[in-house]
Amino acid sequence: MFITFEGGEGSGKTTQVRLLGERLTQLGYQVMVTREPGGTPLGAKLRALLLDVESQVEPRAELLLYAADRAQHVATLIRPALADGKIVISDRYADSALAYQGYGRGLDLTALRQIMVFATSGLQPDLTFFLDLDPQQGLARRAQAGASNRFEAQTLEFHRRVREGYLALIAAEPERWVRIDADQPLAVVQGTIFAVVEERLQLLQR
Numbered sequence: 001m002f003i004t005f006e007g008g009e010g011s012g013k014t015t016q017v018r019l020l021g022e023r024l025t026q027l028g029y030q031v032m033v034t035r036e037p038g039g040t041p042l043g044a045k046l047r048a049l050l051l052d053v054e055s056q057v058e059p060r061a062e063l064l065l066y067a068a069d070r071a072q073h074v075a076t077l078i079r080p081a082l083a084d085g086k087i088v089i090s091d092r093y094a095d096s097a098l099a100y101q102g103y104g105r106g107l108d109l110t111a112l113r114q115i116m117v118f119a120t121s122g123l124q125p126d127l128t129f130f131l132d133l134d135p136q137q138g139l140a141r142r143a144q145a146g147a148s149n150r151f152e153a154q155t156l157e158f159h160r161r162v163r164e165g166y167l168a169l170i171a172a173e174p175e176r177w178v179r180i181d182a183d184q185p186l187a188v189v190q191g192t193i194f195a196v197v198e199e200r201l202q203l204l205q206r
């Protein structure tokens with residue numbers, strides 16, 4: 001089973017990814033928790049280039065660097081782990097490119113989808129959580145945490161387009177997505193995620 005987490009800045013994704021990984025491990029599943037960009041050694045270098053506030057990156061170059069990170073990630077980590085029977089949980093995946101480079105930057109969605117299929121050799125998540133938070137609130141949470149990267153420096157308008165993009169992706173493929181209101185206590189969000197995953201795992205075992 002391949003599970004991905006998506007969301008805007010400050011939505012609490014990373015914490016939820018970790019908690020779900022811990023929970024499934026406790027239940028006795030073999031789990032691999034990973035992230036994009038930066039899940040592999042090559043990806044870690046690409047991540048530094050992509051997130052550095054000093055980097056000047058054209059939208060098409062940006063997209064292709066994320067695609068390179070993803071291609072390496074799928075081929076060297078995700079596919080082998082799935083082949084070993086592990087549950088793979090990734091903090092961001094191809095939907096991030098559709099939302100950020102497609103809806104956020106305005107790159108052509110049809111071309112982008114083709115590049116995603118090529119980069120991932122067609123690997124799609126089985127289940128994707130969208131932690132939905134008002135972009136203004138998310139950016140404020142991030143600013144409080146003192147974090148700053150090239151995306152957090154984008155305008156509020158950009159982040160609104162990204163959120164609208166996610167909502168459009170969900171509407172187009174509702175069976176794969178679970179949207180969760182991220183403006184709820186951490187434990188409530190966590191409980192919803194566990195319930196969905198446990199139900200899916202039971203269905204698989206039947």
Ligand code: TYD
Nearest residue numbers: 008009010036037066092093096097100151
């Ligand atoms: P990260 O520090 O991992 O942020 P977050 O905790 O919000 O996931 O930074 C990843 C940034 O890269 C994030 O702002 C979204 C962006 N991104 C894209 O624009 N396209 C992509 O394909 C991916 C994977 C990430």
